[in-house]
Amino acid sequence: MRSAAPNTVPTFQPLYRQIKDLLVRSLDGGAWKPGQAIPSELELAGRFGVSQGTVRKAVDELAAENMLVRRQGKGTFVATHGEPRQNFRFLRLMPNQGEPAQYESRASECRRARAGVDVARFLDLKPGDGVIFIRRVLFFGGEPTVVEEITLPALPFKGLTAAKLAAHRGSIYHLYETEFGTQMIRADEKLRAVAADAATAGALGLAKGTPLLSVERVAYTYGDRPVEYRYGLCRTDTHFYRNELG
Amino acid sequence: MRSAAPNTVPTFQPLYRQIKDLLVRSLDGGAWKPGQAIPSELELAGRFGVSQGTVRKAVDELAAENMLVRRQGKGTFVATHGEPRQNFRFLRLMPNQGEPAQYESRASECRRARAGVDVARFLDLKPGDGVIFIRRVLFFGGEPTVVEEITLPALPFKGLTAAKLAAHRGSIYHLYETEFGTQMIRADEKLRAVAADAATAGALGLAKGTPLLSVERVAYTYGDRPVEYRYGLCRTDTHFYRNELG
């Protein structure tokens, strides 16, 4: 009932946190797929030999971290990027007026490459390791609004092609989830204001030197393993980046 | 034990949420001051005539929303902006390298004014209502890095002067808390990239037209009442705006 605390400070690990770790391991291992229901609390309690309340507390934390979604009367489900509701967790760009417009993406590049020093550090790879490099433009209401470069480790994403990108409908995280079994859980971002270079300005139909919002993102899957590095440049005259500080 | 559901949809309000509302009302009314301990769970349970578990769930939610801070063995405390640890909830600007530097603020302006249409809408006032207008520069490591305009409703902040701003050490939210009894709980922000105008460029020691991060913020106190409107321009060559998407 107690964690052994190997050689570090005598940290106490409550039971429900051990249960939580087991659940994350199952999620990571693909025991239950995104959108599917996990076993009921009573079922899990029996399986783990603990009370329902202990399972409940573990599930509560996972729901708070957006890995699970509870639905009263129906069950507890693995979170999925397939539902549009979940999309706005990672899509913060909103139009100045009106409802969050639909967007399309058009990839101009999707090729294998080798990780540079920086990307290797972000993705926890070695420099020279294989990666997949994507360049794309996001169109909001038909207008080119964001230019993005996405770098993924080659291994888990083997087989990602421009054709697959073009064929997919919905967010790219949904594609990661359905085609490559990789769930994005959280991300860290660094935001800056920068001047548009000639190429980016051209792609967005703006003058060279126009201020753009630079968004640098590292996204993580289960176990805080980094699996996507992204660099985006957004025009912010028609849109803004919304943020909530709690 | 049940909320009556007056004339709207028959929404169910659990007991612990009613307790939570009572606690928020007490906090809002200043029953316990920031940094002070609130009564123990057992004490509150007796006072409200519910079990400790029900109080616990209410307090759990308030702790998750950063209104209370639990400390095992010591008690539950009203959150305060006085502790440097809490500061980074609302201060997202980090230096490109090194530890989060200390900053100083210098107010160049602090005067009474009348709310314009936009500010009135943000602060839930009527156009023409009295406000306090502050303009200041934030210095990180001695370098001017942010130019900010802050607008506050005149009523709760009567008596805020440039002298008080200059005398205060620590974050301005700590000043709001100690001098005016107003706790900032959460905030909404809109981020954009804009070009520096001549005045701002001069204040920051940059060339006119330099891209700056524009941060528009509305901050709220208990009960989601807006009490601060802020417009900031940050240089992001030496710093960046960090964000965590969960």
Add this chain to the structure above:
DNA sequence: TAGTGGTCTAGACCACATA
């Protein structure tokens, strides 16, 4: 040693969805 929050249990009952 006493007081606080934190964990865990067992059980009763409620709200919600579905068949």
Add this chain to the structure above:
DNA sequence: ATGTGGTCTAGACCACTAG
């Protein structure tokens, strides 16, 4: 009617802090 999550209770015991 059944099964799911959601609420509430009462009590035992643990972990942490402080006098």
